[in-house]
Each structure stands twice: as C-alpha cells, then as structure tokens.
Amino acid sequence: MGQDREQSNGVYIMRVASMLTGMHPQTLRKYERAGLLEPSRCKKLRMYSDEDIARLRTIKHLVDDIGLNLAGVRVALQIQDTVLKIRKQLASTDLSTNRRKQLLKSLDESLMVLDSVLGHTDEFTYAGSSSDSKH
Numbered sequence: 001m002g003q004d005r006e007q008s009n010g011v012y013i014m015r016v017a018s019m020l021t022g023m024h025p026q027t028l029r030k031y032e033r034a035g036l037l038e039p040s041r042c043k044k045l046r047m048y049s050d051e052d053i054a055r056l057r058t059i060k061h062l063v064d065d066i067g068l069n070l071a072g073v074r075v076a077l078q079i080q081d082t083v084l085k086i087r088k089q090l091a092s093t094d095l096s097t098n099r100r101k102q103l104l105k106s107l108d109e110s111l112m113v114l115d116s117v118l119g120h121t122d123e124f125t126y127a128g129s130s131s132d133s134k135h
Contacts, residue, residue: 009047036077080114
C-alpha cells in the first residue's frame, strides 16, 4: 500500500464501515484488493479504523466526484501519503526554528492545494500541524 501512517486498531466491522461510507461491502473489498487500504483483521473479520473510514471517504470522493479511476486514486493517495510523511519528518528534524517554520509553511500550503483537489480536509490530514509549526 505504501502508506507510512499509524494504523490504529480497527473498530468497525465491514457492515458498519459500509454504512458509514455509503459504499457497498463488495466495493470495500475491491479497494482492499487494489491496495488502496488495508483494514486490520480479527480472525476473518475486516476491522476498519477511523483512519480507514476517512481514507474510504476520500476514495469515494475521488471516484464519484472527481471521476478518477483506481490508478488515479492510487497516485493521488500516494502523493498525499508522501507529503504527510515528509511533513511529519520535517516537524521532527533538527533544523533552525526559522527554516523549519518556513519549510512547514510551504508544505502546509502544498497540502492545502492537494486537499482542494481532493475536495476535503480531514482531522487526520493535519493532525498536530498547528502545534508543530509553532516550535
């Protein structure tokens, strides 16, 4: 999948995830097979986390509203994951305060452009960004 995000334990079974996202369970399976997300498992049950639900909503928007195919969705999500990973690394890197603030501001601007293309802002997208940029 190529994501470097912390995967919290799943709390929603597939039927609930389906209701929360407005997607058919078969669609959730298709996105998992395509490598767009990887819900945790409890025995044979797929367990979806809040992060998984947010990702599924993003996928739904990209497919239904933007008109991307699965290859396009994969690229958009990889870009988002990469930018978020870089942002997290920048926030923890030992740089001068001014340089780090400058880089974080630039990256936040890029994230906002990406979010405008993706058409959403999730609490997971900017988790901690305001506190990070103040250090």
